Amino acid sequence: MSTKHIKLMDLLGFGLFNLFGLFIRLLPRRACLWAGQALGNLAYRTDRRHRRLALANLEKALGLEAGPDERRRIARDSFRHFGRVTADILKWTRLKADRREGLLKVEGEEHIRRALREGRGVLVFSAHFGNWEVAAQSVAKLAPLNVVARPLDNPLIEARLAEFRNRLGAKVISKFQAAKPILQALRHNEIVAILIDQNVQRKEAVFVDFFGLAAATTPGLASFHLRTRAPLIPVFCHPAPRSSYLVRIGAPLVIEPGGESAQDVLKITQASTKMIEAEIRRNPGLWFWFHNRW
Numbered sequence: 071m072s073t074k075h076i077k078l079m080d081l082l083g084f085g086l087f088n089l090f091g092l093f094i095r096l097l098p099r100r101a102c103l104w105a106g107q108a109l110g111n112l113a114y115r116t117d118r119r120h121r122r123l124a125l126a127n128l129e130k131a132l133g134l135e136a137g138p139d140e141r142r143r144i145a146r147d148s149f150r151h152f153g154r155v156t157a158d159i160l161k162w163t164r165l166k167a168d169r170r171e172g173l174l175k176v177e178g179e180e181h182i183r184r185a186l187r188e189g190r191g192v193l194v195f196s197a198h199f200g201n202w203e204v205a206a207q208s209v210a211k212l213a214p215l216n217v218v219a220r221p222l223d224n225p226l227i228e229a230r231l232a233e234f235r236n237r238l239g240a241k242v243i244s245k246f247q248a249a250k251p252i253l254q255a256l257r258h259n260e261i262v263a264i265l266i267d268q269n270v271q272r273k274e275a276v277f278v279d280f281f282g283l284a285a286a287t288t289p290g291l292a293s294f295h296l297r298t299r300a301p302l303i304p305v306f307c308h309p310a311p312r313s314s315y316l317v318r319i320g321a322p323l324v325i326e327p328g329g330e331s332a333q334d335v336l337k338i339t340q341a342s343t344k345m346i347e348a349e350i351r352r353n354p355g356l357w358f359w360f361h362n363r364w
Contacts, residue, residue, distance in 0.1 A: 081226070094160045102161045103154050103313055110153025114146050120360040124148060127359045131281035147355025155201050162204060163237040175310060176208045178319030182261070185301035185322060186213055191256030193300045195291050196307075197267035197346045198358045201315055203235070205307035206263070208317040210239030214260040218243045218252065218290075220268075248290070256298045263305070264291050266339070267346055269363050278340040280347055283364050292338035296327065302342065306349050308356070320345075 094102045114121055128141040136144070162170065185192045194209060196202055209215050217240045222228040232242045240263075243251045255262050266288055275286035295302050304320040325341055327334045350357045 091160045094157055095164055097161075099158075099161050099165065100313060102157045106153040106155070106157025107150045108153070109157070110150040111146070113153065114149035117149075121145065121149075123362060124359040127361075127363060128354075130283055130364060132354070144354045145359055148357065148359045151356055152358055152360075155203070158201060159203050159231075159234060163234055170207065173314045174204070174208055174317060175314065176317045176319065178321070179208075179212060181303055181319050181321050182209070182212045185303060186259060186261075188301065189259050190298055191259050191300040192261045193256075193291060193295055193302050194261055194263040194305050195266050195302060195342050195346075196263065196305050197265055197349070198361070199267070199346070199349060200307040200309060200353075200356050202265065202307055203238075204315055205305055205317050206235060206240040207238045209261060209263065209305060209319075212261065214255070214258070215240045216243050216251065216255045216260060216262045217241070218245050218248050218262065218264045220245045245290075252294055253298065256294070256300045262294070262300075264288070266291050266342060267357075267363070268361060276336050276339050278336065278343045280343050280363070285343070285364055287339050287343055289335045289339055291342060292335040295338060296331065296334055302338070304342070304345050304349075308353070 094105070097105065124145040125141060128136070128144055132141060132144075165173075182192055182194075192213070196205070206215060206217060217235055219242055221244055222231065235242055243255075243262075252262050268288075270286050270288050272286055274288065276289045276292075277284045278287050279285070280287070291302065294300065302323040302325075304323065306318050306320075308316045308318065310316040323338070323341055323345070325334070325338050328337070
């Protein structure tokens with residue numbers, strides 16, 4: 071594919087993104103959420119490739135626990151939820167600050183405050199679950215927040231998403247040049263957030279159990295913890311009544327190192343992944359099953 075064609079596709083995608091964003095800005099938030107959910111429902115019906123991927127993942131993960139009808143319902147809910155989240159991301163920073171604050175309830179702030187008193191920074195881990203982007207607003211109030219993310223393939227949309235994260239108080243660190251800025255942030259007693267539920271290349275991964283299957287998972291979270299002793303804290307953002315959100319900040323994950331680095335990385339990655347699995351099992355429709363996780 072030529073560079074010219076790639077740029078043309080980027081511009082086309084960015085134009086569609088902006089058109090949808092304009093549509094969202096013109097609507098009241100409740101209508102935006104409904105439109106996003108409807109768009110997700112349409113995607114479930116028309117995007118055959120991702121629908122099949124979601125159903126295949128659900129069969130692998132929950133095939134012994136959920137029948138075909140239940141798996142289809144979860145897949146449909148996942149698409150609808152992702153559409154709703156996308157719409158709210160575009161709408162959120164257009165809302166007044168006091169309204170955004172009123173739409174967020176936070177539990178467990180004391181866990182991060184206590185961890186920061188140790189002076190080593192904090193490693194927050196989470197997943198593409200609930201509205202993970204909006205959760206940044208609550209965490210960034212406690213200390214400077216750095217979010218590690220893989221840049222989108224479309225650089226124009228990536229720049230717009232970075233603007234959104236910045237408005238919520240989060241600085242973006244590209245996962246491809248992450249080590250130095252992460253270590254600097256932790257030395258300055260800042261918060262670093264990493265989502266650890268995506269598939270990574272085999273050469274970069276450790277394999278841990280996720281829904282009974284071996285899943286290639288980033289060792290970065292565990293490696294930075296072992297190097298800096300920054301506390302590991304789970305954060306999940308759930309939908310709540312009246313289109314609000316509940317951000318749950320958990321107690322630090324405590325794993326005693328055994329002295330063998332590779333085994334410690336595996337142990338920590340497994341424990342944090344199991345916490346994510348437990349969260350997904352409680353509300354499976356809030357996770358994006360259409361990612362090629364296994």
